[in-house]
Amino acid sequence: MTFSPSTLHLNSIKTRLDPLGIPTYFYLPDSSVLEPFLVIGTNSSDTTKTAQTGLLIEDTTVSIDIFLPNNSRTNAEDIKSKAIRLLGRNKLTANVLMDNSIGxxxxxxSITLTEAIL
Structure with a gap:
C-alpha cells in the first residue's frame, strides 16, 4: 500500500516525538483519557510554491497539542523545550497555557509546525 506524502509526514512527526514517552493520538480522546497525552491534529497544505510542471511542493501546517497535569509549570516548560528540539529546525510556534477545554x-x-514536503 502506498501512502500519501501527507500521511507519511504525520507519521514522521509522531516518530520524532516518540522519545517524549507520551501517548500519541491523531484525534482528541474523550475525557476519560488522563494526561499526559499528545494530539497530532489538524493539518493544512499550501501549494503556492509548486511550479507549473515538476514536483508538487506542499507547505504543510500541523497542530500539535500536548496535555499535561496541572501540577508543574516547570515540567510543562521542559516538555515544550524537548518537543521543539525533537521536531527540529522548522518554522514553529509553541505556547504553554492553562486550559480546561477537555473538562x-x-x-x-500548543505547537504549530510548518514544513515543506515533496
Whole structure:
C-alpha cells in the first residue's frame, strides 16, 4: 500500500516525538483519557510554491497539542523545550497555557509546525 506524502509526514512527526514517552493520538480522546497525552491534529497544505510542471511542493501546517497535569509549570516548560528540539529546525510556534477545554484544568502546550514536503 502506498501512502500519501501527507500521511507519511504525520507519521514522521509522531516518530520524532516518540522519545517524549507520551501517548500519541491523531484525534482528541474523550475525557476519560488522563494526561499526559499528545494530539497530532489538524493539518493544512499550501501549494503556492509548486511550479507549473515538476514536483508538487506542499507547505504543510500541523497542530500539535500536548496535555499535561496541572501540577508543574516547570515540567510543562521542559516538555515544550524537548518537543521543539525533537521536531527540529522548522518554522514553529509553541505556547504553554492553562486550559480546561477537555473538562479539567491542565497545562496545554500548543505547537504549530510548518514544513515543506515533496
Amino acid at each position: 479539567r484544568e491542565v497545562y496545554h502546550i
